[in-house]
Amino acid sequence: MSSDVPATGPVLPTGLAAELAIDFAADGAVCVRGLVPADLLDRVASAVDRNLADPSDLAIVASAADDPGRFVEDFCNWQRFDAYLDLARHAAPLIGHLMGSTGVRLYHDHLLVKEAGTATPTPWHQDQPYYDVEGHHVVSMWCPLDPVPRDATLELVAGSHLGPWLMPRTFMDREARWFGEGELAEVPDVEADRHAHRILGWALEPGDVVCFHALTLHAARGSADRRRVLSLRFLGDDAVRVERRWRTSPPIPATASFPVVRLAG
Numbered sequence: 001m002s003s004d005v006p007a008t009g010p011v012l013p014t015g016l017a018a019e020l021a022i023d024f025a026a027d028g029a030v031c032v033r034g035l036v037p038a039d040l041l042d043r044v045a046s047a048v049d050r051n052l053a054d055p056s057d058l059a060i061v062a063s064a065a066d067d068p069g070r071f072v073e074d075f076c077n078w079q080r081f082d083a084y085l086d087l088a089r090h091a092a093p094l095i096g097h098l099m100g101s102t103g104v105r106l107y108h109d110h111l112l113v114k115e116a117g118t119a120t121p122t123p124w125h126q127d128q129p130y131y132d133v134e135g136h137h138v139v140s141m142w143c144p145l146d147p148v149p150r151d152a153t154l155e156l157v158a159g160s161h162l163g164p165w166l167m168p169r170t171f172m173d174r175e176a177r178w179f180g181e182g183e184l185a186e187v188p189d190v191e192a193d194r195h196a197h198r199i200l201g202w203a204l205e206p207g208d209v210v211c212f213h214a215l216t217l218h219a220a221r222g223s224a225d226r227r228r229v230l231s232l233r234f235l236g237d238d239a240v241r242v243e244r245r246w247r248t249s250p251p252i253p254a255t256a257s258f259p260v261v262r263l264a265g
């Protein structure tokens with residue numbers, strides 16, 4: 001299904017917009033406070049709960065059976081839940097601005113829910129090596145629906161979006177299912193020497209978001225409290241889909257087309 005929808009989100013005040021663009025270019029990640037209004041957030045939260053009750057065929061449990069909580073992921077549900085697309089329309093002016101792109105397409109949505117007590121961390125990784133996309137204009141918006149304390153938030157290595165591409169592996173078994181062994185450098189062991197990296201991370205309230213480049217190295221710990229997050233993935237002008245020899249994560253048919261969000265002006 002193809003669609004072309006207008007953006008609804010705010011045009012940022014000039015000073016803030018300039019500051020965010022500078023930080024994003026340097027660090028590959030920024031936190032934007034209070035971006036999503038409460039009514040839209042409520043609609044997204046209700047859609048997420050319906051999504052969890054009725055997962056798609058792509059849904060996975062990313063925690064082991066002995067985890068005291070549960071880490072659940074699902075992908076590509078924007079055609080089932082209008083609120084996901086509405087969140088993308090709201091985010092589009094910000095995302096276009098950060099990417100420096102006049103075009104913004106919603107590539108996919110990725111649901112990441114850690115139930116209370118989940119011990120499983122999300123390992124350090126970049127997103128783009130799992131995709132079928134080349135180009136620089138590939139950006140995510142991580143939108144939590146519950147308060148997230150600093151110790152359970154998304155963490156990002158500042159500047160890692162400048163490259164290189166690093167080896168994608170399955171989160172639980174560390175298998176190389178995408179690029180072959182040795183084709184890309186391994187992700188560094190960030191936890192072994194956190195002081196060697198400039199690690200960004202923000203305690204967040206619902207409405208706050210973190211935007212990050214698809215090559216920015218990122219991770220998250222487990223979560224004592226329930227932590228529902230919808231991460232939206234966007235493509236800009238210079239992003240092109242390429243054919244891969246493997247099943248990408250998520251697997252999106254080559255013939256799929258994505259909602260184009262029309263920016264004002």
Ligand SMILES: O=C(O)CCC(=O)C(=O)O
Nearest residue numbers: 112122127142220229231
């Ligand atoms: O929410 C998490 O645990 C990790 C998020 C993530 O990896 C992503 O949004 O790409």
